[in-house]
Amino acid sequence: MTVLDDIIAGVREDLEARRLSQAEIEDAARAAAPARDAWAALGGGQPDAGLKVIAEIKRSSPSKGELAGIVDPAALAEQYVSGGASVISVLTEQRRFKGSLADLDAVRARVDVPLLRKDFTVDEYQIWEARAHGADLILLIAAALDDAQLKDFSDLTHELGMNVLLETHTLEEIERAAAVEARIIGVNVRNLKTLDVDRGVFGGLASAIPAGAIAVAESGVRGVEDAVHYASQGAQALLVGEALVTTEDPRRLLQDFREAGTRAMPARRG
């Protein structure tokens, strides 16, 4: 059993414990304000948009345990917005990351940028639930889903007006993402089966991401040098958790990532 299998087993159990009827969750999703456009916020279709940052509210991680005593996730999210975050990611997985839908609600109530509901999506119910709680973007992890699920879950997400961040870690997974026409493709440099981080994985796979899709480098940004590295390798956006929750000044660090990263982006060809 890999770490990923173990996390997913817990996610399924927690989901059954809170599950409402399908009619109830659909009503709640339809009552929510329309989803914001995360694709546009991440520079989709805008040449030379600069390096974008998806800033994550991450209390804890399976590899390190508690990262920071986050007392007020909404206040942290406001700092992220003031530093120029394009999207805020809120982890809602409870057991290993100590997140919750309450965190998502708290952030939604205070910030206006698009929100990513960051969880291990293994059931369509979670997609309705994300929308009901004001999410604009959801994570789908290729390693956790088969091709039919990738397609069906993407279709439902789009029907609800949201975007998908499709997370990959291998060339084969990028090909599967391309086959479902994913428009926002992440490469997680952390292997979710072993939790090992290899920052070289992004550069090795970036050229395989289809030209029309937004390339997101996920995990392992310790400081500005890593941001510059990913940007120079073709990242259009970064997903950053630990470095932002542990720094004294998230606003400043975010600005530094964006400025230095944007300068490091390769000039567009053609």
Ligand SMILES: O=P(O)(O)OC[C@@H](O)[C@@H](O)c1c[nH]c2ccccc12
């Ligand atoms: O804290 P980091 O190394 O900056 O990583 C953030 C993010 O990429 C990581 O939290 C993550 C990437 N994919 C995930 C899937 C589930 C849970 C968490 C993740």
